[in-house]
Amino acid sequence: MKQFYLYSRRKVILNTGIVSSSRATVLNLNQIKTEVIVCLNEKVTCCIMRYNKDKVPYWKYRPVLSHSDINDATSEQKEFYDFFKNSFLNDDYIELEGNTIYSVILVYYLLNEYSKNRSIKELENRLIILSQCYPNTEIFALEKLNGKHWNIFSIYWKIGDKLKYIINLNKDEFEILNLLYRPRGRFCEIEFCLIEVAKLFLLLIKEMDTSFIKKSTSFIQEMNLIAELSIKDFDRSDPYLLDYYNSALKDRKERLYWKVIELCENKVREKYGYREMIDLKRQRGEFNSRILRKARSLLSKLISTVKIPDESTEVFLNALDNTRWRLKIEEIKSTFPVNGDQFYDSVMSLAMLNIKNPSICNIFYETSIFIASRNRLASLRLYAHYIYFGQRSAVIKNREFPKAAQEKLFDSVEQALDFKKIVNELVESNGIDKAIEEIPQIYIPKRKSILLDMSLIAEIENQHKSTIGLLNEVLKGDGDSHFVRNDPIGRGENKLNYLLTKYNDQFILTNIQVETLDFFVKSNFRLLNYDIEEYCKQKSTFKNTLIESLNELFYDFLGDVLIEEEEGEYVINEEYYQRILTK
């Protein structure tokens, strides 16, 4: 009954999923939680794991021998351990963010408690929850539990026993798999992987049996034969040594089967993009030629039957192989080189599957730089996630964007500063949602309000008034008295020639100037260049000097030249002429 209970428990755990990392759970990165479904006392319990508000104090892993090892911890670590322990005992499960040592010490605490209250049920329940919530503690916890319940050990370690009810093994399959203990590598600690390896192994045996039929033999017979051949020199005549022979034969068989299942495991690892492979020592002789060569050939066809990992398996695989995401990132980069939104969603989905990966920050950092030139919002959001997860990492320090990326991301220093402010707030408050919400605002052009200081405006107006006054003095005043050193032409001429004229009294004109103006009036205010030149020759004067002297004389009064040169003729503006007449 006890055994069934345990099988049943494992089965329930598998069917409901050890870890449920639903999309909603992970996308809400402010409240990351992992749901662990455990069946205790034939009741399904959901243990919700949550991140601590503050960062878990880093504690480098080392072998732990007893609960008293907590005395080696720093005060900060001790404080956290007490908090973690009390939370655990009150069914509040805190993510340790890779600091497994706290959960290992807790195992010793639970064992100490058992030695006091002798409640095996309570110890069992606690250790099972602990091993499921903190998978790295699983083997250690169950070994300790095994010390109290002997039958757990074999059930846990024999593959046949472990998977009998999970994949409904028949008698032959069960016996073959029970020849093997569960592989100790971390890959097969993930049940999904173990199942797929076992299924591939059984399928391989089936296929090999089919090929051996022609030779009237079977996989098992072949394996037995090879095992016997490997110890053919063993002396079986002595009945005292027969037990040793049988033991050695059994051991050889197990080793041979082990090699075959390792071959299968490597194939599954390869398919799952798991980079660490089992080192299969080169096998020679009959085993290689009769079994392995054929197995390799068959496996390359059979591998297609292996299921792709489900989400929870992906989470564990990524936690074990912390650069596995790189392959996926390359795929995403080539799939969405332009569309930043889709790229962002894909990266977030990938991050969801890497929620237990201590290198999750690198996913965000690398992708934020990649997308910087294509979609600035996506880039900054990914960078914010990098900062958020970086806060929880003891190893990864907040790196800034490379300068080239910064130039693409920010149009102005102001934008860069706004983003820096968001990042600083994120670091302080640890609230990723707020940061994500605020990021688009840095690109919204800020409407600059013009502040007008009325007193300053009045001051400017006054200054301008005085400037106008000053300039009016210069521009409208009679500059001649101040500025002209020598008598200009037209003024220094014999003063006897000055006349009382029909023109405004303020103008003193010479004979020639009056005659010239009259000449213009007679010619309807227009004179050809030739006519005026002839006229000047008759009067023995220079044309330019004459025109200049008249213009200069009336310039201050008119604010403009009286006589203008226009395409080969000289013209007097009639309106100006009327103004200079006597009034």
Added chain:
Amino acid sequence: MTGNIIPKEATSIINSLIGGVVPRIGIQHITVGRSEEIKAVLSALEDVMNGQSLVKFWIGDFGSGKSFMLYLLSTLAQKQKFVVANSSFTAENRIYSNDWRSVALYTSIMDGLTIQTKPEGGALPTILEKWIEQVLISTSLNNHIPPLEIRSERYHSLIQTNIIKTVNEITDVGGFNFATVILKYYEGYITENDQLRRNALRWLKGEYRTKTEAKQDLGVRDIINDMTYYDMLKNFCKLFVSIGYSGFVLNFDEAINLYKISTSVIRDKNYEKILSIYNDCYQGRVDNMFINFAGTKEVLFNERRGFFSYQALKSRLEPNRYETALMKDYAQPVIVLQPLSHSEVFVLLMKLKSIFELNYKTQIDFNDVDIKTFMEELFNKPGASEFLTPREVIRDFLNILNIIRQNPCVNKTELIGELIIRDKRPDDSIVNGIEEM
């Protein structure tokens, strides 16, 4: 608000500003925010009038008002009886060269000579004739010759002597050739030989490229070249003063074109020439000359290619280290023009609205709040911080007023919302691509 502005000025201001140019008259009414700079200009002009020579560097970013200040300076200088020349450096005009590019600059200066009554340029013949007439009058007075007879041929040699005498008094270098050419001009006038007069003007403007041609046409053995043009400018400066002008103002805009010279040796030679002019002016080797350069900040401050790359120039032009944002020193050679503040732009727009209403004898429904909204809209447009200039602000503002004047029911908010800012900066991408040689 309009003060004592007259309708003619209002028309000139509105029409010119809508056309994107500085008005010829009434410019004083739009000089908001430049009081200190204007005082500095007037003070400098007075100093030059009194015999000093100055060099000023007007430095500012795109749209800070450098060209406006040079224009205002020209207007004020013309009014104060200065002879003014406005020129811009280009790829073909340089202050130093050995391939006639300096002479090209000189020619552009002489072609663009302005006086108050010739504000559009081309004042050289007028000035020369004025001078010759002065010589004629003084000859007639000194020799008791009736003015109407002084032009007769028998007094020709007497006039020649007086011209040579005056030229010798005012020229240091190249005086003989200068006097000879002036005499040729006079001779052309007396003998009614227009070709001779034109040739004399060509020579004076540096348009002769070979000595042979000059000798053939005018009988002079030399021509104005890259090495002598600056001496000729100094001669003219003295001549202008002797005629009765207050001095000679030379404005050089677009100094970026010196900065753009890709060959560092040639660039340095140009900066060396500026240094030599600077030293001439401040050490009293030339009188009544006022030279202005306008350029962007990088032209001055860039230590790799700007004026500051030439150490001797840098040491002279370094800003007064006691100057602060509140305490500016406008007496130093470098005047850095700050962009107009929002308050200054606001006052300018208020002023323009009043001028606009005076010009069209109307009242526009566009109050101070609307002006503020207009400014906010414009300054918040994409690109505003990089390439919005007062010219664009003014033009857009006047265009909106014009639309409202003609369509009183138009929605102001919609009009303001349609504003667009375009990058009208000169393409300086070529500067970035210049390889140092």
